[in-house]
Amino acid sequence: MNMDRKTFIRSLGLGALGAASGLSLNGQGADESLTLAPALLAYGAISDADFWRTVRAQYPLDPELHYMNTGGLGPAAKPVLRVFFDTVNAHQFKSDTGHDTFHGHRAIVAEYFGVDPSEICFTRNATEGNSIIAGGLALGEGDEVIFEDHAHPGGSGPWFNQRTRRGVASRLFTPSTESVEENLRRIRALITPRTKVIQISHITAPTGILLPAAEIAKLAREHGLWFHIDGAQTAGMFPFDLREIDCDSYATSGHKWLGAPHETGVLYIRKDRNDEVLPISAGSYTGPIPGTLPGNGTIGYMDDATRHEYATRSAASLAAVAAAVEFQNRIGRVRIAKHGRELALHLHHGLAKIPTVEVLTPTNPELRASITTFRTPKLAYTEIFDRLWKDHHFRCRPVSEQGLDAVRVSTHLFNTADEVEQLLAAVHTVVTSA
Numbered sequence: 001m002n003m004d005r006k007t008f009i010r011s012l013g014l015g016a017l018g019a020a021s022g023l024s025l026n027g028q029g030a031d032e033s034l035t036l037a038p039a040l041l042a043y044g045a046i047s048d049a050d051f052w053r054t055v056r057a058q059y060p061l062d063p064e065l066h067y068m069n070t071g072g073l074g075p076a077a078k079p080v081l082r083v084f085f086d087t088v089n090a091h092q093f094k095s096d097t098g099h100d101t102f103h104g105h106r107a108i109v110a111e112y113f114g115v116d117p118s119e120i121c122f123t124r125n126a127t128e129g130n131s132i133i134a135g136g137l138a139l140g141e142g143d144e145v146i147f148e149d150h151a152h153p154g155g156s157g158p159w160f161n162q163r164t165r166r167g168v169a170s171r172l173f174t175p176s177t178e179s180v181e182e183n184l185r186r187i188r189a190l191i192t193p194r195t196k197v198i199q200i201s202h203i204t205a206p207t208g209i210l211l212p213a214a215e216i217a218k219l220a221r222e223h224g225l226w227f228h229i230d231g232a233q234t235a236g237m238f239p240f241d242l243r244e245i246d247c248d249s250y251a252t253s254g255h256k257w258l259g260a261p262h263e264t265g266v267l268y269i270r271k272d273r274n275d276e277v278l279p280i281s282a283g284s285y286t287g288p289i290p291g292t293l294p295g296n297g298t299i300g301y302m303d304d305a306t307r308h309e310y311a312t313r314s315a316a317s318l319a320a321v322a323a324a325v326e327f328q329n330r331i332g333r334v335r336i337a338k339h340g341r342e343l344a345l346h347l348h349h350g351l352a353k354i355p356t357v358e359v360l361t362p363t364n365p366e367l368r369a370s371i372t373t374f375r376t377p378k379l380a381y382t383e384i385f386d387r388l389w390k391d392h393h394f395r396c397r398p399v400s401e402q403g404l405d406a407v408r409v410s411t412h413l414f415n416t417a418d419e420v421e422q423l424l425a426a427v428h429t430v431v432t433s434a
């Protein structure tokens with residue numbers, strides 16, 4: 001790595017990563033146009049609008065594109081990609097797995113979630129984390145899990161899989177847009193003597209309803225149930241502390257609101273319940289394997305969450321997850337959350353003024369954050385989505401789940417107030433010209 005690049009990474013506050021990982025970052029860097037970002041100025045040094053424009057300039061996004069689908073897939077910032085590509089190159093340079101660097105990345109990620117590094121397992125995506133919990137808990141025929149009928153396939157699939165494999169039954173509630181209490185009531189009403197697990201999407205994928213995680217944790221505790229959170233839509237959207245929430249496990253993707261590269265994820269399992277989740281894949285790194293074959297097949301498991309981190313991994317992806325966390329820390333997690341939510345609320349109120357448009361996301365701040373979903377009876381959701389995309393270059397997300405026939409908009413740190421104004425004008429044009 002030449003001096004300019006070193007200075008550049010240090011200027012972004014990401015220099016610690018190389019040190020934490022022991023990397024010399026020797027290889028060739030990635031294409032400069034992908035990873036060279038202008039300096040990120042301190043918040044307060046320039047106007048708010050200019051600050052968020054410089055944040056946007058940290059992303060290698062097509063300038064013609066208004067990207068508002070972070071809930072589906074979030075772009076990684078240039079400094080994060082720089083760490084990713086440099087780590088790939090450095091490890092290829094020595095043909096090294098980089099396994100000894102994982103502890104540094106794990107510590108950074110654990111701190112971000114307010115937990116112990118031993119409770120963090122790196123995964124490939126949220127679905128894998130959800131599957132480790134659904135497949136790893138000791139459940140059997142007739143045991144029940146409660147989750148919401150708005151769950152993404154990455155949240156429901158692992159449980160339907162357990163129905164096929166082990167006869168575990170699912171009991172579903174419809175998330176309420178009314179109040180925290182109503183969501184608690186709906187979950188409580190489904191608890192039976194056979195209930196073993198409650199799972200929620202921290203924020204639901206189709207309409208962005210924030211579910212009361214800490215209150216549900218309390219309810220689960222009172223009934224002796226395992227409480228798992230599918231956090232694909234919250235890690236990186238707003239700050240929270242998993243210890244304070246008091247859940248048993250939490251799975252998320254790196255490649256959404258966290259802004260890590262594709263195929264990254266994090267699973268948290270609280271250490272005092274670690275032993276209750278047996279690995280669904282065992283091999284190198286998951287624990288002691290009998291050395292002599294044929295043996296009696298008895299294997300041991302690591303006594304921390306790394307028991308699920310089987311086999312060879314991409315050290316570059318893990319380095320980039322840590323870099324994404326540090327990138328957010330540098331900008332400020334509260335600031336990011338406030339920005340995303342303000343844009344979402346502005347959008348919400350603007351959409352509600354467009355004749356026939358119905359916003360499905362609640363306005364109550366206890367029940368929402370940076371996702372806004374809307375529809376109109378005048379147009380099929382696919383038509384709105386297509387026209388916003390083809391005529392106005394807005395990448396949103398069509399919502400077909402539960403017959404909602406709507407369009408979802410995610411507003412994150414690289415989106416700007418100007419873009420929201422343009423989106424409102426575009427929706428107005430699309431809807432009123434129909």
Ligand SMILES: Cc1ncc(COP(=O)(O)O)c(C=O)c1O
Nearest residue numbers: 125126127152154201205232253
């Ligand atoms: C709530 C929820 N869970 C799980 C997933 C699946 O995420 P991944 O593809 O990272 O497994 C998504 C994706 O949108 C989601 O919104």
